[in-house]
Amino acid sequence: MGRFAVRLLATIVVLAALAAVAALWGYAEFTRPGPLSADATVIVPRGAGVSEIGRLLETAGVVRDGRVFAFGAELSGEGRSLRAGEYRFPARISPRGAVGILKSGKTVVRRLTVPEGLTSRQVVEIVRATEGLFGTIASVPGEGEILPETYHFTYGDSREAMIERMRRGMTTFIAETWPERREGLPIATPAEALIVASLVEKETALADERPRIAAVFYNRLRRGMALQSDPTVIYALAGPDGLGRGLTRADLAVDSPYNTYRVKGLPPGPIGNPGRESLRAALLPAETDDLYFVADGRGGHAFARTLDEHNRNVARWLRSGEADGRPGP
Numbered sequence: 001m002g003r004f005a006v007r008l009l010a011t012i013v014v015l016a017a018l019a020a021v022a023a024l025w026g027y028a029e030f031t032r033p034g035p036l037s038a039d040a041t042v043i044v045p046r047g048a049g050v051s052e053i054g055r056l057l058e059t060a061g062v063v064r065d066g067r068v069f070a071f072g073a074e075l076s077g078e079g080r081s082l083r084a085g086e087y088r089f090p091a092r093i094s095p096r097g098a099v100g101i102l103k104s105g106k107t108v109v110r111r112l113t114v115p116e117g118l119t120s121r122q123v124v125e126i127v128r129a130t131e132g133l134f135g136t137i138a139s140v141p142g143e144g145e146i147l148p149e150t151y152h153f154t155y156g157d158s159r160e161a162m163i164e165r166m167r168r169g170m171t172t173f174i175a176e177t178w179p180e181r182r183e184g185l186p187i188a189t190p191a192e193a194l195i196v197a198s199l200v201e202k203e204t205a206l207a208d209e210r211p212r213i214a215a216v217f218y219n220r221l222r223r224g225m226a227l228q229s230d231p232t233v234i235y236a237l238a239g240p241d242g243l244g245r246g247l248t249r250a251d252l253a254v255d256s257p258y259n260t261y262r263v264k265g266l267p268p269g270p271i272g273n274p275g276r277e278s279l280r281a282a283l284l285p286a287e288t289d290d291l292y293f294v295a296d297g298r299g300g301h302a303f304a305r306t307l308d309e310h311n312r313n314v315a316r317w318l319r320s321g322e323a324d325g326r327p328g329p
Contacts, residue, residue, distance in 0.1 A: 030072035033092040034063050041108060043086045043155060050079040053102065062089045062098055069095040078103055086110075086132070086155035107154045114148040114166065116275030117201040119239075123148075123273065124163070133159045141166075144194040144270030147173055173276065181283040186221040187266075197282035198270035202231035203293075206300055210281035215288045216303070225291070227260040235271040 042060045044053055050073050054066030063069045073079040078099055085107035089098060110132050114123050120141045127133060132155040147169035153162060174190045187193055200214050220227055230247055236256035238244070252259070258267045274282075292310035293301040294317050302317070304310035 029065065029068045030095045032094055034094055034098070036062050036089060036091050036093060038091050039088055041086060041088050044082070044084045044102065046084040046156075048084060050074060050082060053082055057089075057095075057098060060089075062093065063095045069098065072096060073099045083107075084156075109152050109154065111150055111152055112162065113150045114146065114273070116148040116278065117198075117272045118148065119143060119272050120146055123166070127159050127162055130159075130162075133157055133162060135159045137163055142269070144191075144198055144273055145170055146273040148273050148275045170273075173279065177279060177283055182285065185283075185285070186218055191269075192266060193279070193282045194270050194274065195266045197274035197278040198272045199227070199229050199231060199267075200281050201272060201274040201278040203229065204301060207277050209301055210278055211284060211286040212288060212290065212303060213293060213301070214281045214285035216290050216293055218285055219289065219291050221265065223291070224264060226262070226264050227266070229260045231271055232258045232260040232267050235267075 040060055040062060042056060042062060044056065048056070050070045051066070054063070054068075054070035054073075056066075057063045057069055058066035070079070072095055073082065076096075076099065082099070082102040083105040085105065087101055087106075088108050089101060093101075112127070112130050112133075114126065118126075120143055123146050124137055124140050127137065133153065134156060135158045137159050141163060146163075146166040149169065151162065151165060174194065178190045178193065181193070185193075187196065196214060196217055199217060200210050203213050204210060217227055217229070233247055233251055233254060236254050236258035237251060252261045255262070257263055258271065260267060288303070289305045290303040292304040292307070292313070294304075294310065294313045296302040296313070297317055302313040304313055
């Protein structure tokens, strides 16, 4: 063997040894725990290649070297399987573990909570302000079209699609519960049940009171009495924005079909978006002869069957020092 062949062989051996060392080092770096000291969330945009993802993870402190991540992902054959989205990486995760998370497509689940009783415009403002949702909302839904609850979504979902989910939620819930309503209620349609539920929602925050308040409204409807619900007057005066103060006696004279002190029967539509419990109360009211209720000064209401009894409850409420605005039906 000539001198050149010996040198060539020696070079090949050295290069092979260096390659083996580099491969061992690369594998060790790819599989050993990363530098992340606490869980972190990273958003991988659509269309990002494996090298760009590696740089994102390096910048976020998930991996030490984005090139090691990219090389390991490509070498393992998983470079093209990484998915866009928002991911949460646990502390000390290795580059190989990060590849597994990105390949799984198990993105971070976000939550959006819609409180009961809000108007549709208020709900739309919440959706518009929610981080992680994108796009515009074509129009504000009608009052009572949105089901208040907690909705789950992922980064990049559409605002319009979220509103449609809320609409479908209400449509589905009403369709499922309307057949379960108590016989003999003085309402004829699910739309009327929504109106009653919206009044119940605004009148009390106590779950055990809702069926009884619904019963008061139905008892008054049967007798041809005005509902005299303060929230309807507030809605008549200020609409979705709310009044921002207590009602006065002069407010009760406002000329509006929503003013249930002047107009008998139900208002023309809901005054907000009622939750499930208020809707159930509107369909399954308590069995009672009550015609009146007033705040009791302890966060609830005192109910009465006669005007005399109601007036005594009102006097007791006024003496409690908790009076603020009108006393209710």
